[in-house]
Amino acid sequence: MSKPVYVITEQRNGAFRKVSFEVVSEARRLADELGTSVVAILLGSGVSGIGEELGQYGADKVLVADNEIFENYSAEGYTKTILETIKNVDPEIVLLPASILGKDLAPRLAANLAVGLASDCVKLSIESGKLEAQRPMYAGKVIADYHFNSSPQLASLRPNIFPVLEPDSSKKAEVENVSVPVTKSDLKAIVKELLASEGGKIDISEADIIVSGGRGMKGAENFKILEELADLLGGAVGASRSAVDSDWRAHADQVGQTGKTVAPDLYIACGISGAIQHLAGMSSSKCIVAINKDPDAPIFQKADYGIVGDLFDVVPKLTEELKKIVE
Amino acid sequence: MKILVCVKQVPDTETKIKIGADKKSIDTSDINWILNPYDEYAVEEAIQIKEEKEGTTVTVISVGPERSVSAIRNAIAMGADEAVLIKTEDIYLDSFTVAKALADVIKDLEYDLIFFGKQAVDDDNLQVGPMVAELLNLPCVSPIADLKLENGSVTVKREIEGGTEVIEASLPAVISADKGLNEPRYPALRGIMMAKRKPIDEKQVDMETAKIEIVQMAYPQSREGGKIVGEGVDAVPELVRLLREEAKVV
Numbered sequence: 001m002s003k004p005v006y007v008i009t010e011q012r013n014g015a016f017r018k019v020s021f022e023v024v025s026e027a028r029r030l031a032d033e034l035g036t037s038v039v040a041i042l043l044g045s046g047v048s049g050i051g052e053e054l055g056q057y058g059a060d061k062v063l064v065a066d067n068e069i070f071e072n073y074s075a076e077g078y079t080k081t082i083l084e085t086i087k088n089v090d091p092e093i094v095l096l097p098a099s100i101l102g103k104d105l106a107p108r109l110a111a112n113l114a115v116g117l118a119s120d121c122v123k124l125s126i127e128s129g130k131l132e133a134q135r136p137m138y139a140g141k142v143i144a145d146y147h148f149n150s151s152p153q154l155a156s157l158r159p160n161i162f163p164v165l166e167p168d169s170s171k172k173a174e175v176e177n178v179s180v181p182v183t184k185s186d187l188k189a190i191v192k193e194l195l196a197s198e199g200g201k202i203d204i205s206e207a208d209i210i211v212s213g214g215r216g217m218k219g220a221e222n223f224k225i226l227e228e229l230a231d232l233l234g235g236a237v238g239a240s241r242s243a244v245d246s247d248w249r250a251h252a253d254q255v256g257q258t259g260k261t262v263a264p265d266l267y268i269a270c271g272i273s274g275a276i277q278h279l280a281g282m283s284s285s286k287c288i289v290a291i292n293k294d295p296d297a298p299i300f301q302k303a304d305y306g307i308v309g310d311l312f313d314v315v316p317k318l319t320e321e322l323k324k325i326v327e
Numbered sequence: 328m329k330i331l332v333c334v335k336q337v338p339d340t341e342t343k344i345k346i347g348a349d350k351k352s353i354d355t356s357d358i359n360w361i362l363n364p365y366d367e368y369a370v371e372e373a374i375q376i377k378e379e380k381e382g383t384t385v386t387v388i389s390v391g392p393e394r395s396v397s398a399i400r401n402a403i404a405m406g407a408d409e410a411v412l413i414k415t416e417d418i419y420l421d422s423f424t425v426a427k428a429l430a431d432v433i434k435d436l437e438y439d440l441i442f443f444g445k446q447a448v449d450d451d452n453l454q455v456g457p458m459v460a461e462l463l464n465l466p467c468v469s470p471i472a473d474l475k476l477e478n479g480s481v482t483v484k485r486e487i488e489g490g491t492e493v494i495e496a497s498l499p500a501v502i503s504a505d506k507g508l509n510e511p512r513y514p515a516l517r518g519i520m521m522a523k524r525k526p527i528d529e530k531q532v533d534m535e536t537a538k539i540e541i542v543q544m545a546y547p548q549s550r551e552g553g554k555i556v557g558e559g560v561d562a563v564p565e566l567v568r569l570l571r572e573e574a575k576v577v
Contacts, residue, residue: 107454111461116539188466189496203488251507309559
């Protein structure tokens with residue numbers, strides 16, 4: 001049997017984040033192809049009880065590093081603990097979510113292991129027993145396949161891309177506690193405080209539905225109509241670069257090359273012309289709707305459905321029509 | 328204070344990227360090269376600290392081929408004092424190789440803060456900053472949108488999904504800059520003239536062999552979009568029907 005696939009999971013406030021299930025599910029798929037097992041690690045404070053849940057998504061074994069220094073994310077603490085477990089697990093492949101946490105953690109592991117890292121992958125496959133990792137470059141203008149010349153093969157997975165397996169409650173994972181080789185006094189960087197954003201907003205990188213506004217919104221106050229639509233659909237509000245540069249929205253909401261790359265089920269672009277940097281950041285969305293006054297706007301080339309018209313009329317009407325379905 | 332800023336030269340974000348004949352790299356013949364946009368926030372932050380704290384020097388470091396000089400000069404024109412180019416061939420370098428080269432040079436320099444941009448907008452890896460920090464055994468926060476310097480430490484804000492972490496790190500530290508940290512300045516003409524005359528310290532280091540390599544590049548599948556449902560509010564009911572029945576997304 002080849003060496004296991006090892007998954008670094010992420011939890012917040014004692015609950016797994018959805019990306020963790022995505023990565024465990026993908027690990028299961030790869031492990032089946034390789035004929036090997038899936039080992040996962042869970043780090044946190046007072047989280048021992050949730051470890052077993054990963055079994056339902058395909059983990060054979062779950063290591064739990066439960067320690068009060070992990071009340072908040074600690075880059076150094078996570079890195080040292082995971083490196084210690086890698087010695088014992090001896091994995092063929094290590095997978096992480098390409099969440100904010102994973103994007104910080106993965107390169108630290110790579111540097112210590114002196115291995116290559118494929119970040120933000122959108123597709124993984126096994127070719128002749130080795131991992132082939134596919135990831136976008138140049139904000140999605142190019143897709144590249146990577147092979148590793150180092151071991152273990154380390155990859156982070158873009159959120160919202162990999163399907164989650166139907167949980168199977170008959171499957172149980174073996175749970176094992178592991179020690180944390182770090183104390184608070186060893187840490188050179190400490191999270192002092194975690195400020196929640198207003199109203200528990202969904203981050204655009206993880207939203208299933210995004211309603212996005214561009215220059216055509218004409219001002220910060222007008223985003224209210226997009227928020228109403230997004231709230232109705234349980235989605236998030238995104239923005240183009242020009243909307244962010246005009247200070248109408250925060251940079252955290254920016255979609256595109258100097259913002260975030262998103263892949264929701266539904267992307268509704270309102271008053272966005274579709275500059276190449278913006279298109280690169282959202283063209284892997286499953287369904288794209290464009291609402292724009294200009295029939296020649298490049299966004300219509302990418303959209304599954306377009307409405308030519310004034311967004312200030314069309315968006316409220318859309319909200320009204322959708323309300324009839326939702327309610 | 329001694330501040331290092333690590334920068335990269337990348338294709339302009341407006342550039343249409345063409346895949347090269349080998350299908351493993353991009354065709355660089357027709358590219359307008361710029362200083363990586365996120366690195367501008369890093370350079371700006373370093374210069375703002377320098378303007379506040381007397382005796383601060385800002386050194387720009389880049390790993391790359393000869394053409395990288397223009398990105399370095401851009402950083403000098405913004406206000407950096409010194410510059411180092413770790414000169415390589417014009418080939419694709421993986422992140423570990425670059426991080427190792429930077430760490431090898433940085434370990435012999437004096438520094439209190441090392442800035443990076445959060446990612447280069449070419450390979451979009453977000454790797455080199457945290458890698459250099461680990462190789463030098465330094466604390467690192469990546470990426471940040473707010474920074475405050477105190478005696479011997481730095482307090483930064485880092486945006487995560489649905490919130491913001493307030494993090495305190497001891498110095499020296501590695502920090503990577505996100506958009507929103509500041510408003511990068513346009514170099515003044517005098518700065519641009521001075522930057523042209525500034526000597527750049529060229530170094531060569533033994534590069535590691537690549538740990539990961541690109542075996543194939545392709546263009547993303549183009550969408551078959553372009554279906555106009557209709558004009559104005561009258562088209563909305565039909566759009567809703569299509570979203571429900573055809574796309575099945577609502």
